[in-house]
Amino acid sequence: MNRLRRPSGGDCPEFDLTYVRTGPRTSSPPLVVIPGGPGLASVVPYIGFRRRAARLGHDVIMIEHRGVGRSRTDIHSRDLPPSAMWISEVVDDIAAVLDHESVETALFVGSSYGSYLAATFGARHSGRVAGMLLDSALQSAEDGDLERHAVRSLFWEADTALAADVRQLYRDGVDERILLDVVRAAYELGGAELTAPLVRARVGGRGTLAWRLMEAYATRGESLMSVPGVYEFELAGVIGFRELGYGGRPDGLPLDPALTYAPLRGASPISSPSPRICTALRRNSTGPWCYSAGAEIYAHRPRSPSGSQRLPPMQLSCASPTGTARWSRTRKRFSWPRPRWRPEATTSFPAERMT
Numbered sequence: 001m002n003r004l005r006r007p008s009g010g011d012c013p014e015f016d017l018t019y020v021r022t023g024p025r026t027s028s029p030p031l032v033v034i035p036g037g038p039g040l041a042s043v044v045p046y047i048g049f050r051r052r053a054a055r056l057g058h059d060v061i062m063i064e065h066r067g068v069g070r071s072r073t074d075i076h077s078r079d080l081p082p083s084a085m086w087i088s089e090v091v092d093d094i095a096a097v098l099d100h101e102s103v104e105t106a107l108f109v110g111s112s113y114g115s116y117l118a119a120t121f122g123a124r125h126s127g128r129v130a131g132m133l134l135d136s137a138l139q140s141a142e143d144g145d146l147e148r149h150a151v152r153s154l155f156w157e158a159d160t161a162l163a164a165d166v167r168q169l170y171r172d173g174v175d176e177r178i179l180l181d182v183v184r185a186a187y188e189l190g191g192a193e194l195t196a197p198l199v200r201a202r203v204g205g206r207g208t209l210a211w212r213l214m215e216a217y218a219t220r221g222e223s224l225m226s227v228p229g230v231y232e233f234e235l236a237g238v239i240g241f242r243e244l245g246y247g248g249r250p251d252g253l254p255l256d257p258a259l260t261y262a263p264l265r266g267a268s269p270i271s272s273p274s275p276r277i278c279t280a281l282r283r284n285s286t287g288p289w290c291y292s293a294g295a296e297i298y299a300h301r302p303r304s305p306s307g308s309q310r311l312p313p314m315q316l317s318c319a320s321p322t323g324t325a326r327w328s329r330t331r332k333r334f335s336w337p338r339p340r341w342r343p344e345a346t347t348s349f350p351a352e353r354m355t
Helices: 047-055 089-098 112-125 142-154 161-171 176-203 208-218 238-243 277-284 312-318
Strands: 002-006 017-023 033-034 060-063 108-113 129-135 287-292 296-300 309-311 326-328 333-335
Touching: 002 089, 017 047, 017 089, 033 089, 033 112, 047 060, 060 089, 089 112, 089 238, 108 112, 112 129, 142 161, 142 176, 161 176, 176 208
Parallel strands: 033 060, 033 108, 108 129, 129 287
Antiparallel strands: 002 017, 017 060, 287 296, 296 309, 326 333
16 A cells, blocks of 8 residues: 655645555556445555456556545545545546656556546546546536436336336335435446346335345435445545536436435535536547447547447456346355456457447
């Protein structure tokens, strides 16, 4: 574990930024992994991932987000102020770590909020990106409208048994925010194979324990504002409300994603527009990159005559660091395939092979 002193500036005091670098140093660019959030830590939750990556020969860098975990306080052990929480400052932290480690170029993997940080880094420091994989890519505060459409199309308007059961739970009075959070999280983890039986059991008055476990995992109540060292939303979360639309106003219709962070909004400032970062990345990037948003998966290779291309959904599995979660009905648990992700795979995204 390493610490890098970040200088004071503006309304941000001096603080020590914590990061870890594991695995063998090779001639290939290291892999920078950026979790979601804001608020998800990088050091403690990913110990197992880094161990597996090291055994596979991968050089991995993970940076504890300012205001979170081991980067939470200034040099006088006081919490960093909300005024220190800006996306531009977080991206500068990433650049500072790479400078400190003498890393010229790196491969980036970002998930959800982490995808926005990775893409912003790529737009601002295009020459330092060897390749990029953006999972559940977040482009801007405007994505709230896109998410509403996607969630309702899948879980409310569709002519499926799953959507019918979701509508029934809504009519039965299940808390709308919890219903959305549980169903969306289950679908992200295991698709309809996991979500449909979970919802069907809840409609039938069964599966209470499984539902509660998923609820504890998925919902964003005040109890989750701080799980020390793992998920610390209360400081870093201001970025989501101020710059990324987490404080969006509900539109009054069922299954509104704006309800997810409503309990945590408090006195956080209302969102201001953020740039559509994938557009800037596409314009400025020099390395190949791939991003997913729901079921849509795209690959982009700079200077390719065909530009960005949509991929078949299963094609991303060969480049995924974790694979796809599967729910075992007999063993009653999630399982993930053995990671087969290789940095070299990310650097070879020829557009003609991505059709």
